[in-house]
Amino acid sequence: MNNVLFYWLERKSFDINQSRLLSLLISVILISVFFSEWISLDFNQNLFERIKKLEKCFLLFSAMRKINWLEFSITLMGFGLVLNEVNILIRYQFRIFDLVPKKVDENSNNLIIDQREYNAGRIIGILERLIIYIAVLKNQFAIIGFIFAAKAFTRFKELDERKFAEYVLIGTLISILLAILVALIVKILLNETQNIL
Secondary structure, three states, X not given: OHHHHHHHHHHHOOOHHHHHHHHHHHHHHHHHHHOOOOOOOOOOHXXXXXXXXXXXXXXXXXXXXXXXXXXXXXXXXXXXXXXXXXXXXXXXXXXXOOOOOEEEOOOOOOEEEOXXXXXXXXXXXXXXXXXXXXXXXXXXXXXXXXXXXXXXXXXXXXXXXXXXXXXXHXXXXXXXXXXXXXXXXXXXXXXXXXXXX
């Protein structure tokens, strides 16, 4: 039902990033409500018993039993947020502040979105956020400075153009800030799970 609602919302919306941010907010609220103490969910115990029987037959199942699934899920959730949802938020900010990279159209001489640069920036941003996310989880904060310096070094010549420099700088700073924020939230949640267990 939830996916149908989000699909309908994206089809009706003029701004796909805005509808995706709204769907993310709705998902977080629904997950928070359904897994809260107010609603006590019981899982199928028969399924757990069947999995325990399979554990004797397959080595993979016995290895999976040693995994702390709560910590794994929290870490994976942060990984997913950094991978996609943060990118949607960054692109939404670019549209608000009119920082989307543009180029002159050869046919009409009008400014259009430079899709090549926009998509390259997206991939670079995803990679830098993943590295920063892992670095913050491992308390290796020096890597953040290295990434910032490497990005400035590779785009040094292009930074002469003010609009492009603003695009790169604001995108990088928002990207780094959000990756650090997600990683810190994940670290807090992981510490809380240690206290619960």
